[in-house]
Amino acid sequence: MPRSLRRCGLALAVAAGCALALCLLWRGGPAAGRGERGAAPGSELNHKPRSLSSSQLKHLTSQLDLQRLWKTCLQPMLVERYPGSLGNVRVRQFIMEKLRALEASWQVELDAFEDRTPHGMVSFANVVATLDPTATWRLVLACHYDSKYFPRDKHGRAFVGATDSAVPCSILLELVTALDKLLLKARGQGSKITLQLLFFDGEEAFQEWSKTDSLYGARHLAEHMGRAPHLQGITQLQAISLFVLLDLLGAPRPTIQNHFLATAGWFKRLISIEERMHQLSLLQSHSQEQPYFQRDSPYGFIEDDHTPFLRKGVPVLHLIATPFPRVWHTLEDTEANLHPPTVENLSKILAAFLAEYLWL
Numbered sequence: 001m002p003r004s005l006r007r008c009g010l011a012l013a014v015a016a017g018c019a020l021a022l023c024l025l026w027r028g029g030p031a032a033g034r035g036e037r038g039a040a041p042g043s044e045l046n047h048k049p050r051s052l053s054s055s056q057l058k059h060l061t062s063q064l065d066l067q068r069l070w071k072t073c074l075q076p077m078l079v080e081r082y083p084g085s086l087g088n089v090r091v092r093q094f095i096m097e098k099l100r101a102l103e104a105s106w107q108v109e110l111d112a113f114e115d116r117t118p119h120g121m122v123s124f125a126n127v128v129a130t131l132d133p134t135a136t137w138r139l140v141l142a143c144h145y146d147s148k149y150f151p152r153d154k155h156g157r158a159f160v161g162a163t164d165s166a167v168p169c170s171i172l173l174e175l176v177t178a179l180d181k182l183l184l185k186a187r188g189q190g191s192k193i194t195l196q197l198l199f200f201d202g203e204e205a206f207q208e209w210s211k212t213d214s215l216y217g218a219r220h221l222a223e224h225m226g227r228a229p230h231l232q233g234i235t236q237l238q239a240i241s242l243f244v245l246l247d248l249l250g251a252p253r254p255t256i257q258n259h260f261l262a263t264a265g266w267f268k269r270l271i272s273i274e275e276r277m278h279q280l281s282l283l284q285s286h287s288q289e290q291p292y293f294q295r296d297s298p299y300g301f302i303e304d305d306h307t308p309f310l311r312k313g314v315p316v317l318h319l320i321a322t323p324f325p326r327v328w329h330t331l332e333d334t335e336a337n338l339h340p341p342t343v344e345n346l347s348k349i350l351a352a353f354l355a356e357y358l359w360l
């Protein structure tokens with residue numbers, strides 16, 4: 001769950017039933033380049049996507065397999081997995097095994113640490129997977145794999161956070177599975193830009209969302225990457241050309257807004273991919289009148305795993321449904337309340353975005 005804040009002017013509730021979730025409207029947000037990193041790498045890199053033809057789009061999306069996503073990625077993650085729990089350890093191992101089984105031979109690492117929480121000292125671990133660690137630049141796709149801690153109900157039911165964020169995690173795993181051969185080829189060609197996946201632990205607050213009780217994994221990793229040297233005198237953090245965070249996805253009819261001027265061009269790319277796919281009849285149960293990616297949306301800011309990276313000047317796309325899903329932070333955030341065609345459609349749009357960005 002992310003928390004929303006309001007900084008100036010209009011109060012806009014983004015989630016029913018969430019008194020704290022007030023959306024911040026501000027022009028542009030902390031623009032890339034103003035953080036600790038100095039100039040935004042986007043300006044140094046000036047990276048341009050390569051458009052896919054209609055037949056390439058059709059072929060690419062035919063590689064995705066919703067059944068595989070659902071049965072082999074999503075369902076194993078639909079367990080209680082708050083930090084420090086057995087489910088958390090198992091899901092983390094599951095993600096790492098999935099990544100290590102890919103042909104593209106990813107470098108899979110753990111960023112493990114302990115932190116003080118309202119529940120005492122807790123062990124956390126982020127999963128960091130890099131396709132080609134020797135490439136200069138990195139497109140990052142990120143989500144959180146922990147679930148929020150809630151006491152079980154009187155029937156023993158646990159919170160499993162299907163949209164929050166098992167679905168985003170399973171979309172990332174399906175993308176790299178479906179594109180495995182293309183990613184292997186790209187790696188072999190020694191491209192300057194590669195793909196990195198971040199699966200954060202400890203996104204959720206144990207009690208009340210605050211600076212110290214939330215974003216445990218993202219805060220730790222942003223700090224680490226800001227110090228860790230990469231290549232040519234830049235840090236691992238500076239090597240991130242674009243940071244794409246997925247959260248609260250999988251419910252029907254999501255609307256996703258752009259939050260940052262600095263990355264508006266990349267968001268427009270998502271809008272146009274969705275339009276093209278709709279025209280090519282590649283999307284199921286999809287309305288042209290209510291697209292997922294919204295054209296005329298306010299620039300808002302919602303606190304989430306991207307925040308520690310954004311504050312250090314990393315260019316961010318925050319792909320989160322606003323308003324939040326109806327089932328958000330309830331025991332109803334389950335598989336039964338997901339909308340499979342939406343999950344499939346979002347996976348297809350993101351696959352095309354990836355292929356265009358990475359020139360696959």
Ligand SMILES: [Zn+2]
Nearest residue numbers: 001002148164
């Ligand atoms: Zn949550």
